[in-house]
Amino acid sequence: MALEVRAAERGDLGPIVAIYNHYVERSPVTFDLVRVRTGERTEWLAQHVQRGPHRILVAVEGRTVVGWASTSPFRSRPGYATTVESSVYCRPRSCGRGVGSRLYDELFRSIQDEDVERIVAGIALPNPASIALHRRFGFRPVGTFTRAGRKFGRYWDVAWFERPLAIPPVGPEEEGRGRDPRPNRPRPPGGATGRVRGEGFEPTNPYGTRP
Numbered sequence: 001m002a003l004e005v006r007a008a009e010r011g012d013l014g015p016i017v018a019i020y021n022h023y024v025e026r027s028p029v030t031f032d033l034v035r036v037r038t039g040e041r042t043e044w045l046a047q048h049v050q051r052g053p054h055r056i057l058v059a060v061e062g063r064t065v066v067g068w069a070s071t072s073p074f075r076s077r078p079g080y081a082t083t084v085e086s087s088v089y090c091r092p093r094s095c096g097r098g099v100g101s102r103l104y105d106e107l108f109r110s111i112q113d114e115d116v117e118r119i120v121a122g123i124a125l126p127n128p129a130s131i132a133l134h135r136r137f138g139f140r141p142v143g144t145f146t147r148a149g150r151k152f153g154r155y156w157d158v159a160w161f162e163r164p165l166a167i168p169p170v171g172p173e174e175e176g177r178g179r180d181p182r183p184n185r186p187r188p189p190g191g192a193t194g195r196v197r198g199e200g201f202e203p204t205n206p207y208g209t210r211p
């Protein structure tokens with residue numbers, strides 16, 4: 001079935017929240033601890049209009065919302081306005097089928113003309129799918145906060161990633177391999193999950209303490 005990606009509407013809030021609540025209850029990928037109610041998200045949706053740096057997109061198959069992605073304020077102080085934080089959630093049975101990639105592709109295109117300098121994302125570890133997705137879209141790891149969150153009775157490390165809004169130019173390693181037919185898809189030299197020289201990214205607790 002064809003996948004459509006479009007701006008979220010009021011009628012999408014129910015499925016958006018249902019997808020999110022699945023992870024609230026079962027996963028450390030979000031540090032919300034109790035289910036979110038649809039009504040609590042009305043204002044949030046209104047703040048993500050179809051213009052400006054803050055957006056919510058949904059991926060729809062037929063009439064079913066199978067995933068959503070957003071760019072939101074990173075921090076509230078005005079000097080941070082040029083940084084947005086991205087989030088993406090697919091319903092479990094739709095994971096691993098390219099939905100997240102479609103969402104990010106459209107999301108980052110939608111803000112290309114906005115006054116945004118950096119897109120950042122925090123990923124509770126481990127989450128290989130999310131790390132692969134972010135690397136696929138040109139995010140680079142900037143560091144890991146250890147034991148940054150507590151959920152399900154244990155602490156979790158959170159790796160932070162960043163990318164410029166504009167796609168970085170293709171590096172010399174990529175030259176001669178032909179252009180990637182998918183726009184907005186810079187390939188890191190180490191591959192989606194490979195290490196990139198000089199990044200020093202280590203997705204474990206450097207202090208060696210147990211979660």
Ligand SMILES: CC(C)(COP(=O)(O)OP(=O)(O)OC[C@H]1O[C@@H](n2cnc3c(N)ncnc32)[C@H](O)[C@@H]1OP(=O)(O)O)[C@@H](O)C(=O)NCCC(=O)NCCS
Binds near residue numbers: 095101
């Ligand atoms: C993370 C998530 C949004 C990725 O979206 P997706 O539709 O599953 O990912 P895609 O199919 O577009 O694949 C994107 C990349 O992730 C890789 N990937 C997908 N599932 C994976 C898995 N389970 N393990 C490792 N890599 C995986 C793909 O191979 C692809 O990598 P490539 O560029 O090297 O080919 C989705 O899996 C999800 O919603 N997970 C649960 C919620 C979550 O973790 N959200 C992010 C919070 S930070």
